[in-house]
Amino acid sequence: MHNCNNYYGFIKYKILFILFTAIFFITNNLVLASNINNESKSKEINSAIPLDFTSIVEKVDSSVVNIRTITKTNKETNLLYNDPYEMFRWFFGPNFPNNIPIPDNQYIQPQQEEKSIPKGLGSGFFISNDGYILTNNHVIVDANEILVTLYDGREFKATVVGSDDRTDIALIKINIKKSNPLKIGNSNILKKGQWVLAIGSPFGLDFTVTAGIVSAIGRDTGDYLSFIQTDVAVNPGNSGGPLLNLNGEVVGINSQIISRNGGFMGISLSIPIDEAMRVADQIRKTGKVVRGKIGVQVSEISKEVAEAIELPRFGGALVSFVERGSPADQVGIQPGDVILTFNNLEIKKLSDLPRLVGQTNPGVSANIDIWRRGKLISFIVKVGEIKSDTVSKKEIHKKTINSNKPSNIILGLELEELSYELKAKLKINGGVYIENVSGVSLKAGLHKGDIITVINNTYITSVDHFNSVLEKINNIKKPIGLLVYRGDNAQWIIINPYK
Structure with a gap:
C-alpha cells in the first residue's frame, strides 16, 4: 500500500511538471508572437515615414529653376555726397534703407545715370516641355530683365507671358528646345499630416530642398485665395518654387511666410496648384484672366448679429454695398442681406463668396440663397465680368x-x-x-x-x-x-x- 501511494504521488508530480512546462512554452510563444507582431507593425509604420527623399528629389530637380530679376533706374549721382549704402543696395534693393535723410550741406542738383540694379531672387518650375515657367507675380513684377538659371547651370533670358496680381501668379517663358515639366498633382485631395517637400533658392542658395508636413488646408488670410499651410522651411528666395507630394507631383506654389522677423518661423503658405493652373491656362490661351462678378461688397457676420437676425446657421456673407446696375442690383439683392449659398455651394465664411463668384464664367446663371428679415429668399443672377487686373506682355511694353x-x-x-x-x-x-x-x-x-x-x-x-x-x-x-x-x-x- 505504501509503494502504491508513492507510485501515485510520482505520477501526480509528473503530470504537474508537464502542465507547468506546457503553460510556460505556450505563454512564452504568445509573448514572442506578440513581440513579432508589434515589431512587424512598427516596421510597417516606419516604412510609411520617408526617411530618405533622394529618389523624389532626383526626379524633379531639373524641373525647378532659379529666377533673378534686374531693374533699370535713373540713379542720381552726386559728386559732393558719398552714399555709404551703395553696396547694400546691390543686395537689398534700390530702396534700402528707407527714410535716410540727405544732409542739406551735402546735397546739390543730382545728375541722372541709368543703372541696372539686381532687384530680387525667386524660384519657379516648368509646367510644359516648351519652356513655360510658373512663378509668383511678386517675384517678377516691375522687372526690366528676368534671368532664369537651370539646374545644369545654363542661363536664359525670360519673357513675361502674363501675370495676375490677385492670385500672385506669373507665367514666363524661355526659348529652350526641351524642358522637363513637373507632374501636376491635385491640391484638393491634400490632407493634414501628409509629407511635402519644397525646392527653391532661399537667400540665393540655389536648389535647396526642405521637408515638412501639411499643417492646414484652406487657410484664410484675407487674400483672394485660401492657402495650403505647411511647416516646411521657406525663406526669401523660395517664392515661386514648387510644393511637392511624395509622388513628386507639384501640389502648390510657395508664396508667403508668416513671420515676426522676416525669416522662417514654422508657418509657410502655398497657393493650391489647382487655382494656379487655372490662372496659368487662361493667361497662356488669352493673355488675361476672366473672372465673374455680381457687384456686391460683403463683410463678416459676428455671432451676435447672427443670433439677432436668427440666421438658420452661423456663416454666410453680409452684403454691405450693392453696385448700381450690377447683376445683384438687377435681381433685387439689398444691403443687409446675408448670402448663404452661391450656385448651390455653401458660403461658410466671408472669403468663400468672392472666390466662388470669381471662378464662375461671365454669363452663367447662378442660384443665390439669401437671408432677409427672417426669410430664406432665392435669386437667379446672371454673372457679370470683373475688370481684369492681369498684365500681359504687350501691356508691360506699353507701360x-x-x-x-x-x-x-x-x-x-x-x-x-x-x-x-x-x-x-x-x-x-x-x-x-x-x-x-x-x-x-x-x-x-x-x-x-x-x-x-x-x-x-x-x-x-x-x-x-x-x-x-x-x-x-x-x-x-x-x-x-x-x-x-x-x-x-x-x-x-x-x-x-x-x-
Whole structure:
C-alpha cells in the first residue's frame, strides 16, 4: 500500500511538471508572437515615414529653376555726397534703407545715370516641355530683365507671358528646345499630416530642398485665395518654387511666410496648384484672366448679429454695398442681406463668396440663397465680368512714362494711372501712383508706391490732370502741397522746388 501511494504521488508530480512546462512554452510563444507582431507593425509604420527623399528629389530637380530679376533706374549721382549704402543696395534693393535723410550741406542738383540694379531672387518650375515657367507675380513684377538659371547651370533670358496680381501668379517663358515639366498633382485631395517637400533658392542658395508636413488646408488670410499651410522651411528666395507630394507631383506654389522677423518661423503658405493652373491656362490661351462678378461688397457676420437676425446657421456673407446696375442690383439683392449659398455651394465664411463668384464664367446663371428679415429668399443672377487686373506682355511694353512731363522735370516724379480696384479699395475717386521718385521729391520724403490725390486745393483725376495743374502752379512759383496716401494713412507733403 505504501509503494502504491508513492507510485501515485510520482505520477501526480509528473503530470504537474508537464502542465507547468506546457503553460510556460505556450505563454512564452504568445509573448514572442506578440513581440513579432508589434515589431512587424512598427516596421510597417516606419516604412510609411520617408526617411530618405533622394529618389523624389532626383526626379524633379531639373524641373525647378532659379529666377533673378534686374531693374533699370535713373540713379542720381552726386559728386559732393558719398552714399555709404551703395553696396547694400546691390543686395537689398534700390530702396534700402528707407527714410535716410540727405544732409542739406551735402546735397546739390543730382545728375541722372541709368543703372541696372539686381532687384530680387525667386524660384519657379516648368509646367510644359516648351519652356513655360510658373512663378509668383511678386517675384517678377516691375522687372526690366528676368534671368532664369537651370539646374545644369545654363542661363536664359525670360519673357513675361502674363501675370495676375490677385492670385500672385506669373507665367514666363524661355526659348529652350526641351524642358522637363513637373507632374501636376491635385491640391484638393491634400490632407493634414501628409509629407511635402519644397525646392527653391532661399537667400540665393540655389536648389535647396526642405521637408515638412501639411499643417492646414484652406487657410484664410484675407487674400483672394485660401492657402495650403505647411511647416516646411521657406525663406526669401523660395517664392515661386514648387510644393511637392511624395509622388513628386507639384501640389502648390510657395508664396508667403508668416513671420515676426522676416525669416522662417514654422508657418509657410502655398497657393493650391489647382487655382494656379487655372490662372496659368487662361493667361497662356488669352493673355488675361476672366473672372465673374455680381457687384456686391460683403463683410463678416459676428455671432451676435447672427443670433439677432436668427440666421438658420452661423456663416454666410453680409452684403454691405450693392453696385448700381450690377447683376445683384438687377435681381433685387439689398444691403443687409446675408448670402448663404452661391450656385448651390455653401458660403461658410466671408472669403468663400468672392472666390466662388470669381471662378464662375461671365454669363452663367447662378442660384443665390439669401437671408432677409427672417426669410430664406432665392435669386437667379446672371454673372457679370470683373475688370481684369492681369498684365500681359504687350501691356508691360506699353507701360512707358514720358520723362518730359512737368511732374518729372519740376518734381522728379514718374507717375502712373490708378487702377479701378485700388481706387475702390482706398475709397477715392481719383489720384495718381508714384512709380519712381528722385530729386526734390525724394528729399521731401515721397516714396515709390505713394498715391497723390490732391495738389494744393485741386483733386487729381489723372496723370495729365496732375501735369496740367502743376504747370499753372509752376508759372507763379508757389510751394506745392501734395495730399499723399501711404498704405491706409494720408499726409500732406510740402515741396518747394524754387528755393
